[in-house]
Amino acid sequence: MNTDPLAQALGRAAGASCSASLRSMGTELLCTVDSGSLLDVVKALVDLPQYHHLSTITGVLGEGGVRVLYHFWLGAGLTLEVLCPAPSAALPSLVPLLPAADWYEREVHEMFGVQFVGHPHLVSLFLPDDWTEGPPMLAREEP
Amino acid sequence: MRKTTIPIGPQHPLLKEPLSFTLEAVGETIVSASLRIGYVHRGIERLSQERNYAQNVHLFERVCGICSHAHTTCFCQAVETLLGVEIPARGAHIRLIMCELERIHSHLLWLGVLAESIGFTTVFMYAWRDREIILDVMEALSGGRVSHAANVIGGARVDISAEQAHDVEQKLADFATRLPMFEELLTRDRSFRARTQGLGVMTEAMVHEMGIVGPAARASGCTLDMRLQAPYGAYPSYDLTVITESAGDVWSRSQVRLLEMQQSLALCRQAMRNLPEGPPSVRVPRRVPAGEVVARIEAPRGELVYYVQSDGSETPARVKVRTPTLPTLMALVQLLPGVETADVAAVIAGADLCIACADR
Amino acid sequence: MGILTALFQLFMFPGVLFLVVAALLASWLDRKMVALWQARVGPPWYQPFADLIKLLAKEDVMPAGGSTALGAALPIFSLACTLAASLYIPVFGQAVGSFPGDLVVVLFLLSLPSLGQFLAGWLNPSVYGVIGGNRSLLQYFAYEVPLLMGMIAPGVLSKSLTIDILTTVQHPWRWHLFMLPVGFAISLLGLIGKLKRVPFDIPNAKSEIGAGPLTDYSGRKLALWQLTVALQTLVGLHLLVDIYLGGLSPARAGWGVPVFALKTLMLLAVLSLVQVLFARLRIDQLSTIGWRLLVPLGLAQLLFSIWI
Structure with missing residues (x-):
């Protein structure tokens, strides 16, 4: 599968800074986006003519905060990486653009404490109602 | 008019796994629906960070009791990409055979659950009776009916002897004689059609918006099938067509699944005959090079996504699982308002939910 | 008729004991065939x-909020109605009692358990019970009217509403089935609706509303409800055999018992077969079938039997 057209389209739509950071991740592509331009990039992706969908959103504990990964499928896999400096820092919510982001953002919120600004209903998805111990994926004591 | 609150779940005759719908009805029509999941959240993603890769294969097999093989296939594929290992052709074929068998048994299971939800117990009994043949085949191949443990990182744990292949071929030929009955039933039976046509319609726009995948998406005209879009394993060596319908209702989903069962069966038998020589697996190192990767496969319910991040040690730094049920559940909450109370069961059962998958 | 004979007929044969045993055996046969x-x-x-x-023998639990007195009375009342109706229906040619116009009384008594289920559903604190009760009542109107038409048509044709007379006029081959086949079909469908069997098992649709009106019943009361349904099935089949299939005819003396039993079993097999062949309908689909199809057909059949 040729992913070059995708890179070009991304470059056209989201600007050179985005396509410059485009690199391969296994068989798919990864591209770093800063939280300010995330909405613009996603808007550009949503407007692409080919079929697209948001597969999921992953939170990953990284150095200096939480990396939030948006996995898209556009005939080829593309992951947008956004760095969220502090665990409780805020990111713009994708729900107004892409309703599919709803539960994925809720999951990242409850597991990593990331705030998604503009999410209509940012409450726990999997954890019990009486859970008080904070985001479980942040606790990382060595076994 | 006064609203009646109808709880469905966490325990309800309709649901095979715990989840909880709270429906509000005016008269016989649902006006609002809300959903609570997480009853079977086991923290598998977190647990996987404490286990080594070989153990994790068995851990992820236990995410789901129906598509267990799909989960291990996807995880193994992700780790193999990180390792840069190419699995032997024989192993890839055995994986494909198990995947397609699993698709058939999952679709039959769905048909049974749907039939029971519309009070058609005979179809439920027949579908599950014939599903036994497939389960028997899977047991003969791997030793397990539900958890097969057929995958290891680097290929397939099990090998298929010539004698086994002969037995399996006979059982599959027997199964092939059962499918025409379901075809007749799903396409012709009037009481089945009366209860499923025009029901629970997911439009193509909705599929798009909510990221719905698998047979549910294909029943709405979307051509998303990971076996074709991102061919993996042994799939590139076989001819597959994407099966779509346009109406997006429960009936179309049954048509898609029926045709997929036929295609999967043909694929299985073809792969059994073309089994390449060689070892089923290769040895791989315990430590996985640092890196991150996304793997996608077509599980029976649609696109299954695994994200695996390695820090170079024996245990993964992060594994994320996205099961195809999650977007379907999201859409279901929007689908239920406007439905008659009598159809709620069929809409929920027709969505082919796997709660253990969704909750992890 | 001596008092002993009367008591025997009432409680042993063809009364309570025989009917209960036969009804339970019939329900086994039904389950086995299915x-x-x-x-x-x-x-x-x-x-x-x-x-x-x-x-x-099991503990009888009544949830808080359930009306205990009426809730307990309903299954007894329904069982009593069914048993009372059975007294006037000849089994193997013998009825405990008979009087002019008893067909109407029997039909009325047999319709009461459905109303009992509706009330039971409403008394239930569970929402499934309330929905089930509502559906029982909706279904009641959809099947009871065609059933009544189907059952009355032979009476109009043979100018009597006494079951005993209606049965004997059919001897040996003047069966109402041959003259009023549509009426028979309507009656059979109506009976399936009354018994809440597939495809009309709408009020107790397990996957939708649990056990419907009986959701919160347990122990003895549930046992009485289940016994009522089993008895209703058998009594309904007996009534159909008597009215449409000529009762004992065309048997000569001595052969009446097996002939009657065979007819009942064949009707039971039809019910079981229907159970196997169909999916459950929705209540609106049942109402459509009831009012758009069965009622006009029933009316046509009635008019036919008036003019013939």
Whole structure:
């Protein structure tokens, strides 16, 4: 599968800074986006003519905060990486653009404490109602 | 008019796994629906960070009791990409055979659950009776009916002897004689059609918006099938067509699944005959090079996504699982308002939910 | 008629004891036939008896908020109505009692358990009970009117509303089935609606509303409800055999018992077969079938039997 057209389209739509950071991740592509331009990039992706969908959103504990990964499928896999400096820092919510982001953002919120600004209903998805111990994926004591 | 609150779940005759719908009805029509999941959240993603890769294969097999093989296939594929290992052709074929068998048994299971939800117990009994043949085949191949443990990182744990292949071929030929009955039933039976046509319609726009995948998406005209879009394993060596319908209702989903069962069966038998020589697996190192990767496969319910991040040690730094049920559940909450109370069961059962998958 | 004979007829044969045993055996046969057609093994013959005894012995739980007095009275009332109706229906040619116009009384008595289920549903604190009760009532109107038309048509044709007379006029081959086949079909469908069997098992649709009106019943009261349904099935079949299939005819003396039993079993097999062949309908689909199809057909059949 040729992913070059995708890179070009991304470059056209989201600007050179985005396509410059485009690199391969296994068989798919990864591209770093800063939280300010995330909405613009996603808007550009949503407007692409080919079929697209948001597969999921992953939170990953990284150095200096939480990396939030948006996995898209556009005939080829593309992951947008956004760095969220502090665990409780805020990111713009994708729900107004892409309703599919709803539960994925809720999951990242409850597991990593990331705030998604503009999410209509940012409450726990999997954890019990009486859970008080904070985001479980942040606790990382060595076994 | 006064609203009646109808709880469905966490325990309800309709649901095979715990989840909880709270429906509000005016008269016989649902006006609002809300959903609570997480009853079977086991923290598998977190647990996987404490286990080594070989153990994790068995851990992820236990995410789901129906598509267990799909989960291990996807995880193994992700780790193999990180390792840069190419699995032997024989192993890839055995994986494909198990995947397609699993698709058939999952679709039959769905048909049974749907039939029971519309009070058609005979179809439920027949579908599950014939599903036994497939389960028997899977047991003969791997030793397990539900958890097969057929995958290891680097290929397939099990090998298929010539004698086994002969037995399996006979059982599959027997199964092939059962499918025409379901075809007749799903396409012709009037009481089945009366209860499923025009029901629970997911439009193509909705599929798009909510990221719905698998047979549910294909029943709405979307051509998303990971076996074709991102061919993996042994799939590139076989001819597959994407099966779509346009109406997006429960009936179309049954048509898609029926045709997929036929295609999967043909694929299985073809792969059994073309089994390449060689070892089923290769040895791989315990430590996985640092890196991150996304793997996608077509599980029976649609696109299954695994994200695996390695820090170079024996245990993964992060594994994320996205099961195809999650977007379907999201859409279901929007689908239920406007439905008659009598159809709620069929809409929920027709969505082919796997709660253990969704909750992890 | 001596008092002993009367008591025997009332309580032994063809009264309560015989009917209960026969009804439970019939429900076993029904379950067994359905099981065999569904490629299952099915229960042993004593299963309905065991179920009944087990339920009778079990703890009777009534949830808070349930009306205990009326809730307890309803199953007894429904069972009593069914048994009372059975007194006037000849079994093997013998009825406990008979009077002019008893067909109407029997139909009325047989319709009461459905109303009982509606009330039981409403008394239930569970929302499934309320919905089930509502559906019972909706279904009641959809099947009861065609059933009544189907059952009255032979009476109009043979100018009597006494079951005994209606049965004997058919001897040996003047069966109402041959003259009023549509009426028979309507009656059979109506009976399936009354018994809440597939495809009309709408008020107790398990996957939708649990056990419907009976959701919160347990122990003895549930046992009585189940016994009522079993008896209703048998009594309904007997009534159909008597009115449409000529009762004992064309048998000569001595052969009446097997002939009657065979007819009842064949009708039971039809019910089981319908159970196997169909999916459950929705309540609106049932109402459509009831009012758009069965009622006009029933009316046509009635007019036909008036003019003939």
